[in-house]
Amino acid sequence: MIAFVVRRFLLGLFTVWLISVASFTIIQLPPGDFVDAYIAQLAASGSPVSATEADMLRKLYGLGQPMYVQYGKWISRVVTGDFGESMEWRRPVTEVIGDRIWLTLLLSFAALLITWGLALPIGIYSAVRQYSFGDYAFTLLGFVGIAVPNFLLALIIMYFSFKLFGANVGGLFSSEMTIQPWSWAKAWDLAKHLPLPAVILALAGTAQLIRIMRANLLDELRKPYVVTARAKGLSETRVILKYPVRAALNPFASNIAYLFPFLVSGSVIISIVLGLPTVGPLLVKALVAQDMFLAGTIVLLLGVMTVVGTFISDLVLMWVDPRIRHQMD
Amino acid sequence: MADPILSVRDLHTQFHGREGIVRAVDGVDFDVFEGRTLGVVGESGCGKSVTARSILGIVDRPGRVMGGQILLRPQGGGPPVDLATLPQAAMRRIRGPEIALVFQEPMASFSQHYTIGNQITEAILLHMGLGKRAARARAIELLDMVGVPQPDRRIDEYPFQLSGGLRQRVMIAMALACDPRVLIADEPTTALDVTTQAQILDLLRDLQQKRGLAIILITHDMGVIAEMAHDVAVMYLGRAVETGPVQDIFNRPRHPYTRALLRSIPTVMARPRTRLPTIEGSIPHPFDRPRGCAYHPRCSEKLGAVCETHEPPPIDTEHRQVRCFLHGGIPGAPPGTQP
Ligand SMILES: Nc1ncnc2c1ncn2[C@@H]1O[C@H](COP(=O)(O)OP(=O)(O)O)[C@@H](O)[C@H]1O
Ligand SMILES: [Mg+2]
Numbered sequence: 001m002i003a004f005v006v007r008r009f010l011l012g013l014f015t016v017w018l019i020s021v022a023s024f025t026i027i028q029l030p031p032g033d034f035v036d037a038y039i040a041q042l043a044a045s046g047s048p049v050s051a052t053e054a055d056m057l058r059k060l061y062g063l064g065q066p067m068y069v070q071y072g073k074w075i076s077r078v079v080t081g082d083f084g085e086s087m088e089w090r091r092p093v094t095e096v097i098g099d100r101i102w103l104t105l106l107l108s109f110a111a112l113l114i115t116w117g118l119a120l121p122i123g124i125y126s127a128v129r130q131y132s133f134g135d136y137a138f139t140l141l142g143f144v145g146i147a148v149p150n151f152l153l154a155l156i157i158m159y160f161s162f163k164l165f166g167a168n169v170g171g172l173f174s175s176e177m178t179i180q181p182w183s184w185a186k187a188w189d190l191a192k193h194l195p196l197p198a199v200i201l202a203l204a205g206t207a208q209l210i211r212i213m214r215a216n217l218l219d220e221l222r223k224p225y226v227v228t229a230r231a232k233g234l235s236e237t238r239v240i241l242k243y244p245v246r247a248a249l250n251p252f253a254s255n256i257a258y259l260f261p262f263l264v265s266g267s268v269i270i271s272i273v274l275g276l277p278t279v280g281p282l283l284v285k286a287l288v289a290q291d292m293f294l295a296g297t298i299v300l301l302l303g304v305m306t307v308v309g310t311f312i313s314d315l316v317l318m319w320v321d322p323r324i325r326h327q328m329d
Numbered sequence: 330m331a332d333p334i335l336s337v338r339d340l341h342t343q344f345h346g347r348e349g350i351v352r353a354v355d356g357v358d359f360d361v362f363e364g365r366t367l368g369v370v371g372e373s374g375c376g377k378s379v380t381a382r383s384i385l386g387i388v389d390r391p392g393r394v395m396g397g398q399i400l401l402r403p404q405g406g407g408p409p410v411d412l413a414t415l416p417q418a419a420m421r422r423i424r425g426p427e428i429a430l431v432f433q434e435p436m437a438s439f440s441q442h443y444t445i446g447n448q449i450t451e452a453i454l455l456h457m458g459l460g461k462r463a464a465r466a467r468a469i470e471l472l473d474m475v476g477v478p479q480p481d482r483r484i485d486e487y488p489f490q491l492s493g494g495l496r497q498r499v500m501i502a503m504a505l506a507c508d509p510r511v512l513i514a515d516e517p518t519t520a521l522d523v524t525t526q527a528q529i530l531d532l533l534r535d536l537q538q539k540r541g542l543a544i545i546l547i548t549h550d551m552g553v554i555a556e557m558a559h560d561v562a563v564m565y566l567g568r569a570v571e572t573g574p575v576q577d578i579f580n581r582p583r584h585p586y587t588r589a590l591l592r593s594i595p596t597v598m599a600r601p602r603t604r605l606p607t608i609e610g611s612i613p614h615p616f617d618r619p620r621g622c623a624y625h626p627r628c629s630e631k632l633g634a635v636c637e638t639h640e641p642p643p644i645d646t647e648h649r650q651v652r653c654f655l656h657g658g659i660p661g662a663p664p665g666t667q668p
Contacts, residue, residue, distance in 0.1 A: 222389075224437040228503075230387040232452040233424035246442045322487050323441055 001318070001325055008314050012307045019303035020078070024071050027084075027296040035063060037290060041087050078300070084293035088286070093297045097279065101301055103172060104278040106190075107267065110198035115205045116252060123213025124245060127221060138210065145207035151269045154200045158274070161196075170275040172197070178277075197274050201267055212251045220244035246320075253316040332402055333360035334543045335384070335428075335511050336409070340397035342376075342383045351616050353379040353392065355567035358643070358650070360560075361511060364537065366544040368558030368575070370551060370590065372612050376567040377547045381513045384545075385428055386412060386420045401427065404510065426456045429504035433516035435496035439488035445472075446484035449503045456507045471502040475532060494525035501532065505540075513545045518553065530557055551594045555579060563587045566612065566623040573649035583651045585630040622653070635659055 035057045039049045058064065062073040077084070083093040126135045158170065171178070177189045220226070221244050229239040268280035279298050286295040318325050342354035354376045361367045369377050382388045384399050400409035401423070412423060432438040439448060446468055453464040465484070472480035475498040488496055497517060504512055514533065518526035534557065537544055546557055554561055554575065561578045562569045563586060571584040582588045589608045610627040613619055619626055625636040632654050642658045643650050 224432055224434055225440045227382070227387060227389075228430070228432065228438045229440070231385055231424055231430040232503075232506075233421040233426070233455060234451070235421065243440050243442070247440070321442065323489055326487065326490065 004318075005315070008311060012311050015307050016304055019307070020075060020300060021071070023296040023300035023303070024074055026299055027074070027292040028067075028070075029292065035061075037292070038087050041290070042090075083297040086286075086291055086294045088289045088291040088294070093294050096294060097282065097297065097301075100277055100279045100282060103276075104267070104280070105305065107172070107194065107198060107201065107276065107278060110194055111201040111205070114198055114202035115209055118202070118206045119209035119213055120252070123210045123248075124217060124240070126210065126214040127217035128240060130218060142207040142210050145203045149269075150200055150204055151273045153203065154197075154270050154273045157196065157200065172276055197270065197276055200274075201270060209251070213248060216248035216251060217244055220247045223247075249320050250317065253313055253320050331362065333362050334402050335361040335545075336398070336400040337380070337384065338398040338400065340380065340383060340399065340413075341395040342379050342388055342392055343395050344392045346391060349616060351614075352567055352618060354383060355618065356397070357562075357564065357567065357569050359562040359569055359572055361543045361545055362560070363510070363543050364541040365559040366533075366537065366546050366557050368554040368561045369545060369547045369564060370549065370554050370561060371564035372608075373549055374612055374614075375564045377549075377564060378515055379567075380564075381430065381515050381545070381547060384412065384513065385424050385430060386415070386417075387424070401511075422456070425452045425509065426507040427509055428511040428513065429507070429509040431497075431500050431504045431512065431514040431517045433519050435493060435500050435520065436488065438500060439496065441487060441489055444485050444487055445491070445499050445503075448488075449484075449499070449506055452503070452506045468502075468506070471506060472499065475499070475502045475505075475536075476528075477502070493521055494528065497521060497525075497529050498532065501529075501536070505536065508540075509542075511543045511545065513547070515547045516549070517546070519548070519550075526553075533557070551590055555594075563590065566618055568623065568652070569650075570624065570653070571649075571651045573651075577649055583649070583656055584624075584653050585628050585655070586624050589627075589629070630655060632659075 035054055038057070039054055042049050060073070062070045074084075081094065085091065086093050086096045089096045122138050126138050129135050172193045173186070173189050174193070177186050180186050221240075223244070226239065226244055229243050230236075234242075267276070267278055268284055270276070271278045271280040272284075279302070283295060283298045285291070286298065337357055337359050340354050340357045341352070344351040344353060357376070357380055359367060359369070369380070371377055379388060379392065382392075383394050386394070388394065394413050397413060399412040401412055402409045412420065415423070439445070446465065449468040449471065450461075450464040453459055453467055454461070457464070457467075459467065469480045469484055472483060477483050477495060477498055483491070483495075483499075488499070491499065497520075501517075512533075517533070518529050521529060530553065533544060533546075536542060544557075546553070548554060558575045561571075561573060561575050563571045563578070563584065565586050571578065571582070571587045578587060579591065582591055586608075593607055608627060609629070613623070613626070619637075621635075621637040621639055622628070622641050625631055628636065635654055639654075639660055641652045641654045643652050644656045644658050
């Protein structure tokens, strides 16, 4: 078991390395070296770079030397937390990204919790009461949830909340809180703003997970061990919750890893519509502006977090399914 | 003979599906006695498992017990209780402490997500009012009783860590957890190899002698019946076509279907490399049960039109019952006349 965890961990490290190579490739992507691009960009925006400054940058990143040296110089700076400078913002990338990465993580996590919180009971209900009115109703709602684009839903909700309550639902903070330093008041402000975007983000994933849960549970409900449990005199609720539901939980665990990138990519449009300070819109802007250090860094961070999510989901899966736990012994 | 612990009378269980009604159990009668084994035998699909589940009230939807009685005589006397009409809550107190089940597939019949200890003690905690520690002690005792080596270690293992034979032993321990009076074993050895099969049957016989268990042993194997049963019920298409003590059934079978089943057992006396006789034709689906005697399309001793148009009534003679016009019951004929 420990060997399994270690192996998974090493595999994760290897994947992170591959992602870093990919991120570096993204940074290298524009024609010419990126200092050229940098100079051109800054010149276009009316603040030219001096020749000495350009030379310094070239030396710093080992431009003109072989690729692996360049990668080495870049990665050795990255591991110390120096991700380079955003060309567009003329500030260190870390500063530009700032809280956005944590807010993205928080939003994704909240959406994940909502997804589970809705999909689990509804999936169970739909399977146990297959073909009932409720099952049909949830199925219909689920397909609507999958079919209607999230951003449209976001717009509709925004429209109605403005119309009915006069509330502006955009953003994760009230306007006066945005620039304040962190405090309890700001955290509370965040907590108040978080649910709506989290729910909107969660809905498509929820509809899918309900389908998966329902199908899995229908399979499990037919298995002989359910009859065994009934034959012991357990109540029907106990039978279902303890045995088939437990067996149908595996997709929930594997979803941790799978859902995260889905939420991040899905959150781009919603974040733009709702004006959320997440990394999604930043990544889009960086790619449009060829702000390569920023884009590469965001890709790197998202990739690393997905790997971490996969690792966590492996651990949860081991906890949920003893067969996986014992296979490796 | 004393009163039966369990009497099944004219039991009907049907599945109302989209394609129509499946009459899986269509008028089964039999009695089960303390300390004796009733062998229920018949080809697959004849409704043996559905009968077992009907007795416990755990037929899968859309199946339902539509009629008949399942009479359980309470411990220490009193009028029998009809399980077919018992409310769910009361029925749950029957499952486990009164009647327990052992299944064919020991692997699939366990959840792979919990230890065997967890799955055994669950019933003890529910029905016997013991604490956690006492329940665990009892579970270890049960495992020891059914011959699981090192029970205090095995109790914390998962079903997938055990061999097929051990798993079936654990299954039996689990069924006996709350001291039931009736044990229904639904093809308990079908999935096991021959040696293990013999061991499990020995174990069941042994437990019966020690505890006076009434056992309903469901099988499609006449060999297992010969070895284990005191009484036999031969089932065909959801109905018991012949019942009686095992010697009578084997020595003087009266129903043509019983005779056909007996002819298909291999014997040591048989000449090598000769084909075993098989029963002609295949079992009709209970969906379209033939009119008259359900066995008539395959019967080699058919009397004529009467078998195709009328259902043979049960004919009783001391301890035995048979449903076949060969033994009387022809409508219009004076009672007792033999054709
Ligand atoms: N869940 C179900 N839905 C519909 N029909 C069923 C179901 N379970 C059993 N049956 C039908 O009931 C009949 C008897 O099945 P069963 O009791 O399992 O036979 P066996 O004697 O082999 O144990 C079969 O024809 C089967 O098709
Ligand atoms: Mg069966």
